[in-house]
Amino acid sequence: MKQNKNKGNSMEIVYQKNKDKQSVYDMYQKIFEDPEPFAQYYFEEIYATNQVILAEEDNKILGMLHLNPYHIRAGKKTYTLNYIVAVAVWKEYRRRGIMAEMLKKCFNDMHEQQQPFTYLMPANKAYYEPFQFRFVMDWEETIIDDHNISYTDDTTDRNHKIIHIMAEDYQTIQNFLERFMEQYKIYTVPDEPYLRRLEKESQSGDGSLLAYYEDDLLQGVFAESFEEDEVYIRWAYSLEPEHMINQIKQRHKGKKIYITEGNLFKGNSIGKDFIQSKKVPKIMARITNLTAWGEILQGKNDFTFRILVKDPYIKDQNGVFQFQCLNHKISIQRADIPQDETLDIHTMDAQGWEDEISIDELTQVFFDYDAGQILKEHEYLKDIVPAGPIYISEEV
Numbered sequence: 001m002k003q004n005k006n007k008g009n010s011m012e013i014v015y016q017k018n019k020d021k022q023s024v025y026d027m028y029q030k031i032f033e034d035p036e037p038f039a040q041y042y043f044e045e046i047y048a049t050n051q052v053i054l055a056e057e058d059n060k061i062l063g064m065l066h067l068n069p070y071h072i073r074a075g076k077k078t079y080t081l082n083y084i085v086a087v088a089v090w091k092e093y094r095r096r097g098i099m100a101e102m103l104k105k106c107f108n109d110m111h112e113q114q115q116p117f118t119y120l121m122p123a124n125k126a127y128y129e130p131f132q133f134r135f136v137m138d139w140e141e142t143i144i145d146d147h148n149i150s151y152t153d154d155t156t157d158r159n160h161k162i163i164h165i166m167a168e169d170y171q172t173i174q175n176f177l178e179r180f181m182e183q184y185k186i187y188t189v190p191d192e193p194y195l196r197r198l199e200k201e202s203q204s205g206d207g208s209l210l211a212y213y214e215d216d217l218l219q220g221v222f223a224e225s226f227e228e229d230e231v232y233i234r235w236a237y238s239l240e241p242e243h244m245i246n247q248i249k250q251r252h253k254g255k256k257i258y259i260t261e262g263n264l265f266k267g268n269s270i271g272k273d274f275i276q277s278k279k280v281p282k283i284m285a286r287i288t289n290l291t292a293w294g295e296i297l298q299g300k301n302d303f304t305f306r307i308l309v310k311d312p313y314i315k316d317q318n319g320v321f322q323f324q325c326l327n328h329k330i331s332i333q334r335a336d337i338p339q340d341e342t343l344d345i346h347t348m349d350a351q352g353w354e355d356e357i358s359i360d361e362l363t364q365v366f367f368d369y370d371a372g373q374i375l376k377e378h379e380y381l382k383d384i385v386p387a388g389p390i391y392i393s394e395e396v
Helices: 021-032 036-046 098-112 167-181 192-204 241-251 291-295 359-367 372-377 379-383
Strands: 012-015 051-057 060-074 077-089 117-120 134-144 160-164 186-188 208-214 217-227 230-238 256-260 275-287 303-310 319-326 329-334 355-358
Touching: 012 098, 021 036, 021 060, 021 077, 036 192, 051 098, 060 098, 060 192, 077 098, 098 117, 134 359, 160 241, 167 192, 167 208, 167 217, 167 230, 192 208, 192 217, 208 241, 217 241, 230 241, 275 359, 291 329, 303 359, 303 379, 355 359, 359 372, 372 379
Parallel strands: 077 117, 230 256, 303 355
Antiparallel strands: 012 051, 051 060, 060 077, 060 186, 117 275, 134 256, 134 275, 160 208, 208 217, 217 230, 303 319, 319 329
16 A cells, blocks of 8 residues: 655655554553553454554654454445544644545545445544544443332342353354344444454453353343443343343342443333433444445436536545446446546536535435435435445444
8 A cells, every 4th residue: 555645744644564552552542541451452452453544754653543344244245344443643733634644545545445435433523524424323322220229039030041152152142143133234243253352342341241041042142341330231132132131130230231222122111210212323434435335235226327426535436426226236337537636527517417416425325324305405316225224333
């Protein structure tokens, strides 16, 4: 991959080659201040296999951006896509366009690698909206706070048990979780490497990856971790959600329990008097290779149209594209119109396309997230079957 040199100064945008952990670790901790056990987990488990983009000047790190790879199922294919985390610039070097340069480099590299999109969890959406990121997924966050609730103690029932998942059982756990993933068109694949990482992440919070059994039959899975007297649970899926919730409550009596996503509260009314639940926008995404979406999307009817796509950061994606659907299969190809970086799109031949749209608007349409107004303005896009719902539950 080519190095990017910032015009007008000696700053370079490069991929870290020697994995000098200490310099990146120091910057990470001074800016993000994660608990030490979690930071150790991150650098031992994730940093070891990720890519780090650095903004360097005179051998000094000015900024960094981490690309953490995950296996993402989208349509009928499994992709290795990058989750962007730990985007940081030292305070004294901010407002110099360093973040923009790092993002531009990773966007264009992802485009060359035919990665359909990248994603992140923003600390503040305003940081990323100028780079055409848009929310594509809400997390349902549920809080169980039942200090004043009296229980009927059923923990003596020997047919119910929660046990630590061993590595040799990961394939069984993956098969179990994949059944719940069938409802999603895009999701993180809970394969063996992912489950091993989820276990280590849980351990960094004094927790574990656990399985729920009834009569020696696997009925549920969840990952738990702790922070003081609070319990954090995710990847909570069960064939008997009410039973598993009761066991979790018994397991953590008197503690506040936070549950992210999963299926435990889908369509039931368990304990509504002491359970708070809300949806929170969490995951933002950005299209990085428009043509790759032809293998993910489907069409309702046959169609052909050309649109001018506006993308200020990926040159090869800033131009006219032809969308075609035959027998529900979609292809998206760059139309045979030359693109000049200096060309004013409004001076181009208007007969070459039927409409204009921004890459972030297409992101909302493709992921079926808050796209109602966009579809009203671009009705021809209604014949595209979007790729939602999605399930992405990673913290890092």
